[in-house]
Structure formats: structure tokens, C-alpha cells
Amino acid sequence: MILRYKLTFIVGEIKVFYSDNFKELEVLDMRQAWRRYFGPSTMVTAAFIGPGTVTMCTIVGVRTGSALLWALVFSVVATVVLQEMSARLGVVTRHGMGEALRERLPQGLVRLGTLSLVFSAIFVGNAAYEGGNLSGAVLGIQAWFSNGLIDASVVSVALTLIMGAFAFAVLYRGHFKVIERVLVSLVGLMSVVFLTTMVMSSPDWSEVLSGFITPSIPADDWLLVVGLVGTTVVPYNLFLHASVVQERYAEPEELPDLRRENATAIILGGIISMSIVITCAANVQGTGIRSVMDMAQALEPLLGAWAPYVLGLGLFAAGISSAITAPLAAAYAVKGIMGWPDGLQDWRFRAVWISVLGIGVLSAISGFSPIGVIQFAQVANGVLLPLLAGVILWLTSSKRIMGDYANSQRVRLLGGGVVFVTVLIAARSLWSVFGG
Numbered sequence: 273m274i275l276r277y278k279l280t281f282i283v284g285e286i287k288v289f290y291s292d293n294f295k296e297l298e299v300l301d302m303r304q305a306w307r308r309y310f311g312p313s314t315m316v317t318a319a320f321i322g323p324g325t326v327t328m329c330t331i332v333g334v335r336t337g338s339a340l341l342w343a344l345v346f347s348v349v350a351t352v353v354l355q356e357m358s359a360r361l362g363v364v365t366r367h368g369m370g371e372a373l374r375e376r377l378p379q380g381l382v383r384l385g386t387l388s389l390v391f392s393a394i395f396v397g398n399a400a401y402e403g404g405n406l407s408g409a410v411l412g413i414q415a416w417f418s419n420g421l422i423d424a425s426v427v428s429v430a431l432t433l434i435m436g437a438f439a440f441a442v443l444y445r446g447h448f449k450v451i452e453r454v455l456v457s458l459v460g461l462m463s464v465v466f467l468t469t470m471v472m473s474s475p476d477w478s479e480v481l482s483g484f485i486t487p488s489i490p491a492d493d494w495l496l497v498v499g500l501v502g503t504t505v506v507p508y509n510l511f512l513h514a515s516v517v518q519e520r521y522a523e524p525e526e527l528p529d530l531r532r533e534n535a536t537a538i539i540l541g542g543i544i545s546m547s548i549v550i551t552c553a554a555n556v557q558g559t560g561i562r563s564v565m566d567m568a569q570a571l572e573p574l575l576g577a578w579a580p581y582v583l584g585l586g587l588f589a590a591g592i593s594s595a596i597t598a599p600l601a602a603a604y605a606v607k608g609i610m611g612w613p614d615g616l617q618d619w620r621f622r623a624v625w626i627s628v629l630g631i632g633v634l635s636a637i638s639g640f641s642p643i644g645v646i647q648f649a650q651v652a653n654g655v656l657l658p659l660l661a662g663v664i665l666w667l668t669s670s671k672r673i674m675g676d677y678a679n680s681q682r683v684r685l686l687g688g689g690v691v692f693v694t695v696l697i698a699a700r701s702l703w704s705v706f707g708g
Contacts, residue, residue, distance in 0.1 A: 443629070
């Protein structure tokens with residue numbers, strides 16, 4: 273018999289048939305393959321790779337070269353552990369972090385104080401930081417404009433309004449898949465930009481390897497270590513993740529898929545951060561550069577006139593992704609602690625994220641930096657992070673709550689180590705506010 277093959281392309285799907293009857297031999301669904309590795313967890317990556325993370329990684333690369341890459345490896349491991357526990361809690365209990373805190377904490381001052389701290393740190397904090405997210409996105413886009421053609425202040429205001437309108441449109445649509453696809457695309461864009469820049473920088477790979485496997489802290493730079501972890505292990509991502517995974521995963525039996533996707537997303541975010549550090553270490557170590565756009569001039573011999581465009585594109589993706597996720601995480605946190613039953617399309621849910629986004633737009637347009645509010649948010653987040661890490665470890669270790677899906681001994685040990693690290697992060701945040 274002569275075999276005849278027919279290759280049929282269907283949107284995202286490849287089917288191969290054989291024999292005279294063209295019987296189906298194999299179905300390879302490219303969309304399903306994609307969904308195995310990218311989904312709700314990638315939204316966490318979109319959230320923590322923001323302008324603050326890009327700036328921190330730039331400063332680390334400039335000041336210490338590749339010496340602190342080991343700290344990023346540790347921060348990725350810590351984030352994978354915490355986010356897996358948070359997401360698993362959401363899938364098994366069908367509750368977000370806010371609901372879990374409201375229902376599981378004991379009545380009285382403990383619960384009231386914790387929920388008040390969550391509201392202060394997540395809602396107030398994200399509103400304070402939102403202006404920086406939008407400003408970062410605008411700064412990246414401004415790199416595409418020629419100087420002198422249009423007044424810079426006019427361009428800045430117009431771009432801020434456009435960025436705000438884009439974030440509003442994505443969130444107001446109220447469809448989880450739309451939000452997920454936008455954020456996955458932005459993470460992909462960041463990956464291409466920063467990884468390409470790193471490879472073209474031709475770093476000293478022996479130094480890079482040494483930075484990964486030889487833990488060391490240059491003199492007076494221990495705060496940078498905690499800062500790298502603090503830009504990756506973010507309190508509001510615990511609320512975001514526990515809620516959004518419920519849109520994808522309906523049964524605890526799907527936890528292996530969740531773990532695969534969670535590890536892929538967080539590791540990808542860590543690689544993006546590492547690529548920024550490595551690029552700076554290879555090109556601008558020891559200079560006075562303090563932001564990714566300052567680095568563009570130094571990279572012109574390497575990238576030519578494309579340097580500001582390439583780096584601007586990466587900063588834009590980092591800023592707009594965080595500008596979308598920060599209001600969304602605040603809305604999920606408030607929804608949980610208030611006990612609202614509905615989600616994305618509920619008017620109360622929308623009122624929360626619209627408030628956060630609106631405050632950010634006004635802050636970015638006016639150029640007003642609410643230093644006092646930001647300092648308050650730093651203190652609140654510094655106290656909240658170890659508290660949340662401890663509560664998540666406790667909840668997910670409980671057989672009564674999690675049943676057969678409670679933490680194993682190994683996860684409890686890893687979680688205990690992560691809780692210890694979050695205490696260091698809290699100390700760093702408090703020190704930066706009160707100790708200078």
C-alpha cells in the first residue's frame with residue numbers, strides 16, 4: 273500500500289493523516305503545548321519585572337558586576353516555593369489569599385490588624401507605585417521620539433494618558449484570557465529584548481559562572497542582596513496568583529501542570545533579571561549609570577543607533593505589564609478581605625482597580641511623587657511579607673485545610689527557609705525608611 277500524507281493546518285493545530293482514508297495518525301495541538309508552560313503564573317512574572325526591578329538589576333550590575341547573580345538564583349527559588357504554595361491554596365480551597373486570611377485567621381484584633389495591614393500594603397502601596405509603573409512605560413516609549421520635535425512635557429502627558437487608557441481597556445474588558453494573553457506577550461517581549469542585549473554584549477562567561485556558583489557580598493553591598501530578593505518576592509503577587517489560577521485550574525489533580533507552569537514563569541522572570549545584571553556588568557560596570565535608559569548611550573558602540581530603541585522597548589514592556597497587574601492584584605486583595613463573591617466584571621472589583629490606576633495616572637501626569645505614602649507602603653509591605661509567608665506555610669501545611677495536598681516535609685523545610693529570607697527583606701525595607 274502506498275501511504276499518502278496530508279498536512280492540515282488549523283489555527284494553532286497541526287494534524288497529520290495517513291493512508292487512503294486519511295485516518296488521523298497524530299494531533300499536535302500547539303496551543304495546548306503553549307498552555308502547558310505559559311498561563312496565569314506568567315502574570316506573576318509580568319508583575320515583578322517592572323521598572324523597579326529593571327532599575328535594581330541595573331544598579332547591581334553597575335556596582336558589583338556579576339558577583340550577586342547567586343542572590344538572584346536564590347530569589348527565584350524562594351519565589352517558586354512561595355508562589356506554588358499560594359497557587360496550590362487557591363486551586364485546592366477555591367479561595368484567594370484575601371478570603372483565606374479572612375476565614376482562617378482567629379476572630380478579634382489579630383484578624384482585624386492583619387486585614388488592615390493587607391489593605392494598607394496592597395491597595396495604598398500599589399496606588400503609590402502605579403505612577404512609577406506608568407512613568408517607566410512612558411520613559412521607554414519616549415526613547416522612540418526625536419528630541420526637539422514636540423515639547424517633552426506634552427509628549428509625556430499624552431503617552432501617560434495612552435498608557436493608562438491601554439491598561440484600562442485591558443482590565444475593563446473583564447475577560448481573563450485577554451488579560452493573560454496581553455501579559456504573556458509583554459513578558460515575551462521583555463525576554464527577547466533583554467536576552468538579545470545580553471548575548472550581543474559578549475560577557476565574560478567565566479565571571480558569569482563564578483557569580484552563579486560563588487556566593488559573595490562585596491563590602492557595603494549586603495542591602496543589594498536583600499533588594500534583589502525583595503524585587504522578586506512581592507507580597508501582592510501572592511494575592512494575584514492564588515486568585516488567577518482558579519480561572520485555569522479547576523481540580524487539584526491539575527497541580528502537576530500548575531507546578532510546571534509556575535516554575536517556567538518564575539525562572540523566565542529570573543533569567544530576564546539576570547540578563548540585565550549581566551549586560552550591565554559587561555558594559556557599564558563602575559560607571560555612574562543608574563537606570564536602563566542611561567545604559568543606552570554606553571551600548572551605542574554595540575547596538576549603534578538602535579540602542580535607545582531596544583532598551584526603550586524593554587522598559588516599556590516592564591512598565592506597562594506592572595501597570596496592569598498592580599491594580600488587578602489590589603482588586604483581588606480587597607475583594608478577598610471584603611468577602612465579595614464576584615470577580616472581574618463586578619462593579620466593586622472594577623472600582624478598586626480603577627482607583628489604583630487613576631491615582632497612578634494623576635501621579636505620573638503631575639510629576640508628584642507621594643514620598644510619604646511610598647514610605648508608608650514600604651513599611652507596610654516590609655511587615656506584611658514575612659507575615660504572609662508564615663501564614664501561607666501554615667495554611668498549606670494543614671491537613672485539615674489541604675487534605676492530601678498539604679505540604680510535604682521537604683516543602684515545609686524550604687518554606688521555613690523562605691520565611692527567614694522574608695524577615696531579612698522586611699528588615700531591609702524598614703531600614704531603608706528609618707535607617708537611611
